[in-house]
Amino acid sequence: MDDNKVVIGGSLVEALKGNYQLSLRQVLEQSFNVTKSNLLPLIGGFLILLGINVLMVVVLMNVFSVEAIQASMKIQFFSSILQTVISAPLLGGLMLMGIKHSVGIQTKTADVFNGFNVMMPLITVAVISTLLSVIASVILGLLHPNLGILASLYITVILALAMPLVVERGTSPLNAVYYSIKIVHFKLPKFILLFLILLGLLFLAILPFGLGLIWMLPMIYNLIGVVYRDIIGVTVIESSKKDHSSENISA
Template sequence: MQDSQPNKNENQVTKDDCFAAALRGEVPLRVGDVIQRSWDITLRALPIMLVALALMLVVNYVIGEITAVQFPVDENNPNLANVAWQTLIGMVIMAPFNALVQWLGILNARDVKPSFANFSHAFRSAPQVIGIQVVMTVLIMVASTVFFLIFGFSSVFLALVVVTAAYLQLSFTLAVPLVLDRGLRVQRAILASVMILSKRIFAMLGIYIVMFFILFISALPLLLGLIFTLPMTFNVIGVIYNRMIGLPSSEQPLPLATDDQGGV
């Protein structure tokens, strides 16, 4: 495996295999580079990413309606068990659809034209993707329980839960892409993601703070800007993955989709 730093030309795809170097903390991650690159590649894959996002929204709505009937929750006296079931079922079913849009973002960040042929690849990895989501959720629940036992329901408890959840969300960012792209097992993908991004956690925080403001501003004019910025958030994941991991040295750069596959 060849280790290398990302290309100096920040407007281009990182073509080297940087996985081992990233594990050693040798690969930089720049906020401005990620945001600029993510925006630059958004328009070219916008139609197919909007289709995938629309599919996510429809499935999420249907699942929400079904779980609301099967596990009703009274707003005045909520049943915590039913709330938990609604959340768990929604999380499990939506995880592969979230992975689908991430995969499209990864391909787009590689300068590969995403196509509908790529949809099946994400769904084939559904068990591993769900496993990653379950692990993260369990860790958050365990940490929350410990904080509650120590601090009770207080401002300190809430702050610690928010910080822990944010850290896990950021440090798990590469886990699903590593499963989709490198075929890693759940535990290896999680461990690699945490090892790599823990060394770049402040850059990750900066990226998502900037994205929060971009999403907020884009939502102001009748939410129309979200047509562009929601797909951009998944391109951000793709660019982060490409910058930190690069392309597998043992594979062709375009293993699953090429421009002649009839991409949208």
């Protein structure tokens, strides 16, 4: 490693062996604290993501009628894949912002577009995730609707680290998917519990007219950053080991 590069947090090599800790209480507390000082950039990033998705829906509704969309599984599947492709680089940008926040690096709203630097790998991972989720939920859903929901939950959880690996470490899509599955499985019950806690917090955030989402959505991406930092580690560049004001992420 270059002299001016340091890894903050965990280690990918050790994580792939299962040698890491995941404290849900510490992760939630740290994510809350990080969000207090890094709220506005992520809100701006979400507004950009929301605006682009709304535009996509408007375009689709002008091309297909609402009735046609509701009646056709093919159109719904096409819409899902299109949304995945369009959103992937922006979601990657939000994840990178959360990763930066986890190591004390400030961001700005425009950083949401940094995911376009690795656009195709992010899209590839997102499409793989979507296809796996759809296929698993459909197949198991034929046995019982609840099994389809559980399958979708399972795929979401085990691939949680794939996009962060691509956007921060530059890992290839297939390796990122493999690494994420392997790492998460070492502590799968904790990851599932964390995911369920987030779902519960999102539900509570929606209750006051959705106003809680202003806090909760940015916190989720800061939480992803904290988990990623603690398990895999974040490589930063610093011009001086004694002066961390010049730190920047090395991706």
